[in-house]
Amino acid sequence: SLLHCLHCRYRVGSNKTGPLASGSVRSFVESLGSRTPAPGGGSASACVASMGAALGSMVGLLTYGNKKYENLDGKMRAAIRPLHAAMHSLLPLIDRDTLAFEAYMSALKLPHSTAEEKKRRSEAVLAGLQEAIAVPLELMRVASECWPHLLVLGLHGNITAISDLQVGVLCLCAGVRGAASNVFINLKLATDTAYVE
Numbered sequence: 001s002l003l004h005c006l007h008c009r010y011r012v013g014s015n016k017t018g019p020l021a022s023g024s025v026r027s028f029v030e031s032l033g034s035r036t037p038a039p040g041g042g043s044a045s046a047c048v049a050s051m052g053a054a055l056g057s058m059v060g061l062l063t064y065g066n067k068k069y070e071n072l073d074g075k076m077r078a079a080i081r082p083l084h085a086a087m088h089s090l091l092p093l094i095d096r097d098t099l100a101f102e103a104y105m106s107a108l109k110l111p112h113s114t115a116e117e118k119k120r121r122s123e124a125v126l127a128g129l130q131e132a133i134a135v136p137l138e139l140m141r142v143a144s145e146c147w148p149h150l151l152v153l154g155l156h157g158n159i160t161a162i163s164d165l166q167v168g169v170l171c172l173c174a175g176v177r178g179a180a181s182n183v184f185i186n187l188k189l190a191t192d193t194a195y196v197e
Contacts, residue, residue, distance in 0.1 A: 018095025021047075028094075037105075042097035042136055042182045049143055049175025050090035055168030056150050057083040063158040072156050079149040089142045090175075097135045097182075104128030126190070133186045136179035143176045 020028055020039055028047065031039055060080035063069045069076070107124035111117045150172070153165055 017092050018099070020098060021091045021094040038101045039094070039098040040101065041178050042101065042132075043094045045136065045175045045178030045182070046090055046093035046097055046139055047175075048171045048178070049139055050087050050094070052143075052168045052170070052172030052175060053083050053086040053090060053146050055164050055171065056146060056153055057087055059153050059157045059161045059165045059168070060149075062161045063153070063156070066158060069156070069158060075152055075156055079152045083146055083149050086142050086146050090139060093135055093139050097132070100128065100131035100135050104132050129186055129190050133183055133190075136182040139179040140176055140183075143172055143179075146172060 020031070020043060028039070032044055057080055060076045060083060064073055064076035064080060104125065105128075107121060107128045110121040110124055112121045150165065150169055154162075154169075157165060
């Protein structure tokens with residue numbers, strides 16, 4: 001069955017996530033509210049975007065196999081799989097965003113007295129910034145693949161779960177907007193004009 005296939009493919013422990021995504025919701029939220037800059041908005045954006053995809057998947061699964069909607073099983077199968085996959089693709093970005101920020105901050109602290117040190121530091125800063133930009137760009141790419149399937153669910157999904165779908169759409173929107181903000185902010189920090197263009 002579809003449910004069995006999804007469970008086998010995405011069973012607990014089969015995806016490589018870091019400590020933030022693997023921990024409890026409470027610990028993640030409390031770490032967001034602590035006096036440290038990371039995890040921050042980028043990790044929160046990845047988390048909320050993954051929840052948006054997850055809610056879409058849930059609505060599809062609540063429609064699939066339901067006698068009232070059995071003529072839509074094909075449409076639901078086509079929508080559920082990519083949303084479920086997106087949920088799992090977005091989860092690792094929670095930790096990747098924090099790691100990218102920490103790498104960038106570490107690069108800024110490198111010594112830069114000699115020409116060699118300046119060169120090494122500049123390369124490390126650029127690499128950190130590039131990853132800090134790549135992660136939210138990846139979030140936006142994955143999220144962009146969700147919209148057509150969410151539209152199908154909005155048109156044909158189980159009406160009793162419409163509010164869940166609405167929350168999912170809002171979550172995905174918030175995640176994408178947060179990711180876009182991070183891209184623009186980090187691009188302003190990049191001094192390599194060739195890279196920025």
